[in-house]
Every structure is written in C-alpha cells, then in structure tokens.
Amino acid sequence: MKKIFIILIISVALGACTTAGRTEKEEFTVRLDSPQISIGEIDAQLDKTFPLPGIKKISVTMSYFPREDAVCLQYRADMMSYYQFWNRSGRTAFIKALKEYKEDYAARNLDNRGGSRAKRKYGNTEGYLIWQLSSFTTQAKAGVNIEIGYSFRENSPYFTLNQREALFINPLSEKEHINTSQIPMYFTRAQADELAVFFDQEFLQGLVFVRANDSIGTEDYYNENEIQTESDIQTEEY
Numbered sequence: 001m002k003k004i005f006i007i008l009i010i011s012v013a014l015g016a017c018t019t020a021g022r023t024e025k026e027e028f029t030v031r032l033d034s035p036q037i038s039i040g041e042i043d044a045q046l047d048k049t050f051p052l053p054g055i056k057k058i059s060v061t062m063s064y065f066p067r068e069d070a071v072c073l074q075y076r077a078d079m080m081s082y083y084q085f086w087n088r089s090g091r092t093a094f095i096k097a098l099k100e101y102k103e104d105y106a107a108r109n110l111d112n113r114g115g116s117r118a119k120r121k122y123g124n125t126e127g128y129l130i131w132q133l134s135s136f137t138t139q140a141k142a143g144v145n146i147e148i149g150y151s152f153r154e155n156s157p158y159f160t161l162n163q164r165e166a167l168f169i170n171p172l173s174e175k176e177h178i179n180t181s182q183i184p185m186y187f188t189r190a191q192a193d194e195l196a197v198f199f200d201q202e203f204l205q206g207l208v209f210v211r212a213n214d215s216i217g218t219e220d221y222y223n224e225n226e227i228q229t230e231s232d233i234q235t236e237e238y
Contacts, residue, residue, distance in 0.1 A: 028128050028143070030068045030085045037064045037207050039071075042194050045158065045186035046077055055153050055186060062198050066208050070128070071199060077183055083130040084163060090125035090146070091199035094161075097122030097148040098192050101159050104150075105189065110238065112152045119162045119184065120147035129166050131180055140168035140178040151186065157238050158186035188236055 039062035045055040061074040071091060073084040086094070100122055104110055111118060129144040147162040163183040170178075187195065197203060 028068075028070075028085075028087045028126065029141075030065055030070045030072070030083075030128055030130070032083065032130060032139075034065050034067050036072070037066065037211055039063055039198050039207070042198070043191055044075070045153070046075075047184065049078060060185075062195075064204050064207055066204075069204075071204070075185075078181070080131055080133055080180075082163075082180075082183070084144070084146075085128040085130075086125075086199065087127070088201065090127055091201070093123060093125045094148065094199055095196050098159060098196055101150055101192075102189060105157065105238070108238075110150055110152075110157050112155075112157075112238075114150075114152050117149075119149040119151055119160055121149040123148055129163070129180070131166075131178075138170065138178065140166075140180075142166040142168045144180075151184065153186055155238075156236050158188065158236075159192040160187070161185045 041059045041061050043057055044060050045057055048054050048056050058075055058077075061072075063072045063074070064070070065072060065085075068085075069088055070085045073082075073086070075082055075084075124145055124147045127144050127146050128141070130139060130141045132139045144166040145164040147160075147164065149160050149162065151158055151160045161184070163180075163185065165182055166180045168178045
C-alpha cells in the first residue's frame with residue numbers, strides 16, 4: 001500500500017495525471033488532512049496589531065502537498081491561524097514578480113509613496129485560504145486573491161504579498177458567514193529569495209523523490225504549529 005501511495009504522489013508531482021483535452025478550469029482547493037511534506041520555516045513581517053505602529057517579524061511554516069501540488073504558508077495573525085495555499089501557476093507568478101521587483105530595486109524605480117497601486121504592481125494570483133481561531137472552532141475556507149507588489153515600511157522597501165479579504169459561507173448554515181480582513185505580508189529580498197526556492201517546481205519534485213527513496217511513510221498529516229516570534233527586523237537601505 002505504501003509503495004502505491006508513493007507512486008501516486010510522484011505521478012501527481014510530475015503532472016502525469018493531467019487529462020488530455022480538458023477545457024474546464026478546475027477549482028483549486030486543498031485538504032489539510034492530505035499527505036504533506038514539511039519544508040521548514042522562513043521569516044516574514046506583518047503589521048503590528050492596531051493601534052501599534054510598525055511591523056513585526058513572524059515565522060512562517062512551509063509545507064508541500066504533493067496530491068494537490070500546493071505549497072502552504074502557515075502563519076498566525078490577530079489570534080487567527082491562516083493556511084495560505086499556492087498552486088503551480090501562482091508560484092510561477094511569484095517568481096516572475098520577484099525578478100521584476102529586484103530589477104526595479106536595482107534601478108531605484110520604487111516609489112516610496114507606495115499606496116494600493118504599488119501593492120499590486122506585479123499582478124495578482126488566485127490562491128486558496130483556510131483559517132480558524134482554534135482547532136475547536138469552525139474551519140473556514142475560500143478562494144483568495146493575493147496581490148503581488150511592494151511597500152515601504154519604516155522607510156525601507158519590502159516585497160509584498162497582500163492577502164485580500166476572503167468570505168466563507170458555511171454550506172450547513174447559510175446564515176453563518178466568516179470573513180477575513182486584508183493582510184499584507186512583507187519580505188526583504190533575502191526572505192523573498194528563500195521563498196522563491198521553496199516555490200521552485202524542481203525543488204518540490206526533488207522533495208517527493210527523496211521521500212520515496214527514503215521509504216518514509218507519506219501518511220504524515222498536518223500537525224498544528226503556532227510559532228510566532230517578536231524580534232528586531234533587519235531593514236534594507238534603499
């Protein structure tokens with residue numbers, strides 16, 4: 001059974017299970033209880049809780065879901081746990097946007113006035129979001145638009161992923177609506193480069209092959225990890 005399961009995951013990662021001639025666009029969704037491979041952690045920044053000014057550093061837990069070919073960014077904000085999923089097209093868009101941002105950075109083409117246009121300068125992508133207050137509360141889930149751009153915070157430029165509002169309507173009770181607020185996530189160039197490595201398709205496929213070759217069971221399921229750090233943020237001069 002384990003060998004069959006490993007073969008299935010490898011096939012999914014390589015895209016061997018795509019159906020020829022398919023014209024309908026499949027909805028991108030992910031199950032938290034799907035098999036996953038832990039990648040590690042990266043640092044990022046979020047706005048401090050209102051009314052506190054400035055930004056704070058957090059740890060983002062990274063994992064790969066081979067069955068859905070999705071990378072998950074797990075983090076906490078405003079006492080809520082978020083699981084932000086990126087599909088392959090979204091990850092490709094991120095890598096392309098980061099390249100353009102670094103070119104603008106080197107050419108000093110970044111506008112320190114920022115604003116909403118800067119936050120979406122490099123486009124947007126459709127992801128999938130799961131969020132909940134705790135393991136005992138309703139697990140909300142919905143598609144989410146993520147804007148890719150930049151923003152100046154504390155006089156330093158950051159590459160930005162702006163998670164837009166998302167709305168969950170409970171199918172068991174249409175009167176139960178759960179929505180999220182807009183959450184921008186800030187990355188230095190070094191932090192964004194690290195995320196880009198984890199978004200690389202060859203890197204992700206390599207994880208799957210290593211897991212298969214090591215004969216490690218792929219029945220590893222999600223373990224809640226609520227890590228958040230408060231430490232000084234090393235800003236970039238511009």
